[in-house]
Amino acid sequence: MCHVNCRQSLFCNFLGLQGYIGEIKQDFPAEKIGGFSCKKQQTFVFSFIFEKNCQPGESGGKTAIDGRKTKYKQMNKLSNIEIAAKFIKEGKLVAFPTETVYGLGANALNPLAVAKIFELKERPSFDPLIIHIGSISQLKELISSTDERIFTLAARFWPGPLTMVLPKSHLVPDIVTSGLSTVGIRMPGNEIALELIRKSNCPIAAPSANKFGRISPTTAAHVRKQLPDVDYILEGGKTTVGIESTIIKLTDFGFQILRNGIITQEELEAIIPFDNHSEIEKLSAPGMLKSHYSPKKKLLIADSSTKEYDKLKAGFISFSGKLEKDYLKVIRVSERKDLKDYAVNMFEAMHVFEDDDDVDIIIAEPVSEKGIGKAIMDRLRKAEYNWRQEL
Ligand code: TXA
Ligand code: MG
Secondary structure (H helix, E strand, O other), rough: OOOOOEEEOOOOOOOOOOOEEEEEEOOOOOOEOOHHHHEEEEEEEEEEEOOOOOOOOOOOOOOOHHHHHHHOOOOOOOHHHHHHHHHHOOOEEEEEEOOOEEEEEOOOHHHHHHHHHHHHHHHHOOOEEEEOOOOOOHHHHHHHOOOOHHHHHHHHHOOOOOOEEEEOOOOOOOHHOOOEEEEEEEEOOHHHHHEEEEEEEOOOOEEEEEOEEEOOOHHHHHHHHHHOOOOEEEEOOOOOOOOOOEEEOOOOEEEEEOOOOOOHHHHOOOOOOOOOOOOOOOOOOOHHOOOOOOOOEEEEEEOOOOOOOOHEEEEEEEEOOOOOOOOOOOEEEEOOHHHHHHHHHHHHHHHHHHHHOOOOEEEEEEOOOOHHHHHHHHHHHHHHHOOOOOE
């Protein structure tokens, strides 16, 4: 992601083992990016993030290390996961990384622990939670269906960003599903999350680790900003997918999509048919509501019907690289114009502008609603919904 202050960061992430390498400074000719003049010196920050070795009750923190001094703090990732697992076993809340966004987790089989999620997130009790599992045997315990399609989809897409809404077993507490007879389940594609589930020895119920209706977190810092009182934050660097999982429901005819994500309808259709016969069940849950993912500042999708606003006070989330020149600040979400980068960097861009005092309004560039574009436009529309009502 290119910030207008000309800082470029590359995040490397392998098996959640991350560390900050350092900075390289390089001279470039003065250049204008999105109305912001870059000075001659551009700074490229090549960053890994090392996990901080925390004590119980202490949140993990980004260990900012100056790579030029080649000084860094050693970490013990395993012990952090063990500490987090201890919190889960004690019925406490742990924010943890998944490949999509950070989750706010609790033992899914402990109703009192799950109740704390709703309280801390200020989430209405009618909005059910997704359960995160680490094995297929855990899946079998939590559902009451033996439909072969479930296991075919699991074999193809798990661990990964696909949630299946399935008939629940008696083991799943009603508070998790908000009284529904179905439960959303996924096996996250993130080693830290999987290890946490294994070490906790229970499935973990987790919504995204943000306050209800607000921007989803893609870094531990985003979690800390919105949920400073969480019992423990397990660091895992920036998430690699950036938007929440695709949610599907199986019907007699095939599958329906309840929430678009990076796993597209086309990919799912290669395995089982898309059901366009039955009506999509309307669930009055916030994820399905028109407003969600909302920054504190006004966000609008740039289009011809957008009324006049002061571009000199606007932060622009740019994808194509066009239209940038008039805006006060610009974040280019993809240098190679790849929609996956838009997904990875979209929420982070919203967080950056939300925190930037110079920016009064956030304008996001729309993309065509094909493939991953559907999921991106879904998030942008929900983020702008309330603000557009005011125009
Ligand atoms: O990628 C993700 O899915 C992230 C990470 C943390 O796993 N989780 C996430 O959870 O996005 P949350 O709570 O922010 O969104 C879950 C959505 C909600 O809109 C909820 O209504 C829906 O899933 N959901 C959960 N159980 C459901 C069910 N039984 N039937 C229909 N929708 C369900
Ligand atoms: Mg959410």
